[in-house]
Amino acid sequence: xxxxxxxxxxxxxxxxxxxxxxxxxxxxxxxxxxxxxxxxxxxxxxxxxxxxxxxxxxxxxxxxxxxxxxxxxxxxxxxxxxxxxxxxxxxxxxxxxxxxxxxxxxxxxxxxxxxxxxxxxxxxxxxxxxxxxxxxxxxxxxxxxxxxxxxxxxxxxxxxxxxxxxxxxxxxxxxxxxxxxxxxxxxxxxxxxxxxxxxxxxxxxxxxxxxxxxxxxxxxxxxxxxxxxxxxxxxxxxxxxxxxxxxxxxxxxxxxxxxxxxxxxxxxxxxxxxxxxxxxxxxxxxxxxxxxxxxxxxxxxxxxxxxxxxxxxxxxxxxxxxxxxx
Amino acid sequence: xxxxxxxxxxxxxxxxxxxxxxxxxxxxxxxxxxxxxxxxxxxxxxxxxxxxxxxxxxxxxxxxxxxxxxxxxxxxxxxxxxxxxxxxxxxxxxxxxxxxxxxxxxxxxxxxxxxxxxxxxxxxxxxxxxxxxxxxxxxxxxxxxxxxxxxxxxxxxxxxxxxxxxxxxxxxxxxxxxxxxxxxxxxxxxxxxxxxxxxxxxxxxxxxxxxxxxxxxxxxxxxxxxxxxxxxxxxxxxxxxxxxxxxxxxxxxxxxxxxxxxxxxxxxxxxxxxxxxxxxxxxxxxxxxxxxxxxxxxxxxxxxxxxxxxxxxxxxxx
Numbered sequence: 060x061x062x063x064x065x066x067x068x069x070x071x072x073x074x075x076x077x078x079x080x081x082x083x084x085x086x087x088x089x090x091x092x093x094x095x096x097x098x099x100x101x102x103x104x105x106x107x108x109x110x111x112x113x114x115x116x117x118x119x120x121x122x123x124x125x126x127x128x129x130x131x132x133x134x135x136x137x138x139x140x141x142x143x144x145x146x147x148x149x150x151x152x153x154x155x156x157x158x159x160x161x162x163x164x165x166x167x168x169x170x171x172x173x174x175x176x177x178x179x180x181x182x183x184x185x186x187x188x189x190x191x192x193x194x195x196x197x198x199x200x201x202x203x204x205x206x207x208x209x210x211x212x213x214x215x216x217x218x219x220x221x222x223x224x225x226x227x228x229x230x231x232x233x234x235x236x237x238x239x240x241x242x243x244x245x246x247x248x249x250x251x252x253x254x255x256x257x258x259x260x261x262x263x264x265x266x267x268x269x270x271x272x273x274x275x276x277x278x279x280x281x282x283x284x285x286x287x288x289x290x291x292x293x294x295x296x297x298x299x300x301x302x303x304x305x306x307x308x309x310x311x312x313x314x315x316x317x318x319x320x321x322x323x324x325x326x327x328x329x330x331x332x333x334x335x336x337x338x339x340x341x342x343x344x345x346x347x348x349x350x351x352x353x354x355x356x357x358x359x360x361x362x363x364x365x366x367x368x369x370x371x372x373x374x375x376x377x378x379x380x381x382x383x384x385x
Numbered sequence: 386x387x388x389x390x391x392x393x394x395x396x397x398x399x400x401x402x403x404x405x406x407x408x409x410x411x412x413x414x415x416x417x418x419x420x421x422x423x424x425x426x427x428x429x430x431x432x433x434x435x436x437x438x439x440x441x442x443x444x445x446x447x448x449x450x451x452x453x454x455x456x457x458x459x460x461x462x463x464x465x466x467x468x469x470x471x472x473x474x475x476x477x478x479x480x481x482x483x484x485x486x487x488x489x490x491x492x493x494x495x496x497x498x499x500x501x502x503x504x505x506x507x508x509x510x511x512x513x514x515x516x517x518x519x520x521x522x523x524x525x526x527x528x529x530x531x532x533x534x535x536x537x538x539x540x541x542x543x544x545x546x547x548x549x550x551x552x553x554x555x556x557x558x559x560x561x562x563x564x565x566x567x568x569x570x571x572x573x574x575x576x577x578x579x580x581x582x583x584x585x586x587x588x589x590x591x592x593x594x595x596x597x598x599x600x601x602x603x604x605x606x607x608x609x610x611x612x613x614x615x616x617x618x619x620x621x622x623x624x625x626x627x628x629x630x631x632x633x634x635x636x637x638x639x640x641x642x643x644x645x646x647x648x649x650x651x652x653x654x655x656x657x658x659x660x661x662x663x664x665x666x667x668x669x670x671x672x673x674x675x676x677x678x679x680x681x682x683x684x685x686x687x688x689x690x691x692x693x694x695x696x697x698x699x700x701x702x703x
Contacts, residue, residue: 120603123607125603125606125607148609149609149610149611150609151609152606152607152608152609153609156607156608157604157607159600159603159604159607161600164599164600164601165600165601165603165604166601166604167601167604167605167619167623168601168623168697168698168699169622169623169696169697169698169699170619171698178608178610179608179609179610182608182609182610182611182614183609212698212699214698214699225604228604228608232608232609
C-alpha cells in the first residue's frame, strides 16, 4: 500500500502567554504543544493519547487554526496553511472538520439540528439548496438519528444524540480529514461503543482519514492504526498499533498500557504505578519532561532533553534508546 | 403559546395590582393636604365640607382604597383637582407625546447600542473597545437635566437650529405641522438617547463577551463560516436574549428620564404633567399617570418576554 501524505506537521509549537511584564512582553508561557512533528496518511486513523493537560486538544485545534500556532508549519497536501487567512483558510477548513469534546456546549442552542447540518453546506455553496436538505436528512439517518429530528433543538437531545449531530455536521462538507477531539470521552460506555463503531463504519464507507484524540488508551487501541503518545506537549512515542502494544518502548507508554484494565484476572500483568501528577506545563521539568515520574530515570534524564529516535517506523523519545543507537 | 400568554398576562396583572396599591398609598402618605390646593381659602367651611364629600376625601383610607379599586375596574381614573376634568381625558391627550418620545428613543438606542456592544465585545481590550467603554461610562454618569440644558444652550440659543421648547408651534397644519413636531422632537430624543444608549452597549457587550467564549462559536468557526456570520448569526443572536430582557426593564427606568427631559424642554407629555401634578398635589392625576405608565412598562415587558422566547428555543412557549 502506497502511503499518501495529506497532512504534514513540522515542529508545531503552540504557546499560551501566562504572564506579561510592564511593557506587555510575555515573560512566561504554557507550552501546550512543544515541537511536535508527524505526518498523516490518507485513509489511516491516527490516535493521539495523553493525560489531561498534555496538549492533545491543542494539537487538534492548532491544525484547524482555531488556536494560532506560535511556531512550526502545517502542510495540507503540500500547501502551507500555517499563515493562511480569510477565504483561503475557509476553503481549507472545509476539508478538515472537527468533532468537539463537549456535545452540550458545542452546539448553538438556538439553531435547530437540521439548520446546524445544512449551514456549513450553504456557507460553502457546494450543494444546491434542495440537495442540502436531502443530504442533511441522509446524514441524520447515517449517524442513526431520526429524520424528524431535523426541526428539533439541541436541548431536546441526550449527550450521545448530540454527539451524533456533531458527527453529521462534520460529515456534511464531505471532508477529507476528521479530527475527533475526545469525541466519546463524555459519553456512557455503551454509547461510546456505538459512536466508535459509527466512526469505523463511516471510515470504511467514505474512506475518511481520522485524527482520533483521546485519553483512554483502550478506545484508541480499538480504532486507530497508528498511535502518538504525548506528554506535556511533546511526542514521546509514535508507532503502529501492534508495535506499540506488543513492544512499548517508552517507560511512559509501558505504564499507560499496564494500566488498561484486563477482564481476565489470571492474565493481569504487573501494573506500573506512576507517582505524582503531571507537572504544571508552566514549569515543565528540565531535560526529559517525563523524568520526574519515570521509573527508569537516570541522571542524564534530568539534564538533557532526549531526541526522537527512529527504529523503522517506531519513534521514541527516551535516553534508554538513544545510547543503543550510538 | 396560549398558555404562555395566559401566564404572562396573570403575571402582568399581579404586577399592575401591586403598582396600583403602592401608588395609592404613597400619595396618601405624602405630607400636605390636597384640600388646601383644591379649595379656595375664601370659601365657607360648609362649601369646603361639601367639596370634600364630593371628592370622597372625608371617608377613611380603607374605604377610599376600595372605592378607588372599584372605579379603576370600570376604567374611571377620577377627576383632576386642578383641571376639574376627567384624568383619563387629560392623559389621553398627553400620552401619545410621551409614547412617541420613548418609543423612538428605544428604537434608536437598540439599533445603535447593540451593534456597538457587539463590536466592543469582538474587539475586547483593543482601542475600539476602550473608546466605546469610556464613552458609555460617560453617558451613564451624565445628569439628565444638565445634558438637556447644555443641548438647549448650544442648539437652541448659540446655534438656534432647534426650537427651545414645547412640542409644536401653534397655528400650523399639514406638512408644516409634521415637520415642526419633528424639529421639536430632536433635542428631547437626543437627550434620552445619550443617557440610555450606554446601558444597551454595556449589557450587550457583557453578554456578547460570554457568548464569544462559548464552544459553539468555535464550532461555527471550524465549519469554515465567514467571521461576520459567526459573530452575528451565532454570537449576537444568543447575546440578544439578555439584551431584550434588559430592554424591558430599562424602559421602566426611562420613564424617570422622560419626566426630567420633558420638564427641561417644556414638552407636552405625561412626564411634564407628572412634574406639575406633584407641585400641585393633584392626587388623581398623579395616580392616573402612574397607573398608565406602569401599564405601558408591563405591556412592554410582556412583549420582551415573547421576543426572548422567540430568540431562545429553550424558553418554551407552552
